[in-house]
Amino acid sequence: MDLTTLSIAAVALLGGLFAGLGAGRLVESRRAARLRQGAESEADGLLRVAREEADTIRRTNVLEGKEEGYRLKEELVAELDGRRTDLENLERRLAERDEGAAAKLEQIDQRSERLAAREEEMVQRRQELSTTEQELGKRAEELELKLEKVAGMS
Numbered sequence: 001m002d003l004t005t006l007s008i009a010a011v012a013l014l015g016g017l018f019a020g021l022g023a024g025r026l027v028e029s030r031r032a033a034r035l036r037q038g039a040e041s042e043a044d045g046l047l048r049v050a051r052e053e054a055d056t057i058r059r060t061n062v063l064e065g066k067e068e069g070y071r072l073k074e075e076l077v078a079e080l081d082g083r084r085t086d087l088e089n090l091e092r093r094l095a096e097r098d099e100g101a102a103a104k105l106e107q108i109d110q111r112s113e114r115l116a117a118r119e120e121e122m123v124q125r126r127q128e129l130s131t132t133e134q135e136l137g138k139r140a141e142e143l144e145l146k147l148e149k150v151a152g153m154s
Contacts, residue, residue, distance in 0.1 A: 006091065
């Protein structure tokens with residue numbers, strides 16, 4: 001997996017997290033609106049004290065919702081920081097692996113070049129040996145002929 005893919009995945013992850021945060025706020029907003037409508041309907045039928053109590057409850061819920069929103073935001077920021085750190089560590093490890101792989105590839109290339117040179121040297125030696133063998137064969141025949149002549153003279 002290359003860095004571009006990881007970057008795209010990280011951007012997609014961040015987009016998903018922010019979309020989830022927005023959706024959570026929308027749901028919380030709708031829930032708060034429903035609670036507010038119910039409280040207002042009920043408050044119309046109650047005495048002034050009941051209206052003040054409903055208003056206090058509504059304010060408390062809004063405050064709790066804001067506090068929850070801030071808490072969730074802080075959790076998300078902390079999680080994103082952790083994931084960013086993890087991603088940076090992963091990128092660092094991948095870069096190290098890439099460097100190691102490049103070094104190994106360089107070593108393999110060098111070995112391959114040395115082997116090719118040795119192979120070429122072996123081919124040349126075989127050719128030289130073949131030539132020498134042919135020359136020795138000719139000399140052996142010549143010596144054999146000379147020996148036959150000398151043997152025939154005696």
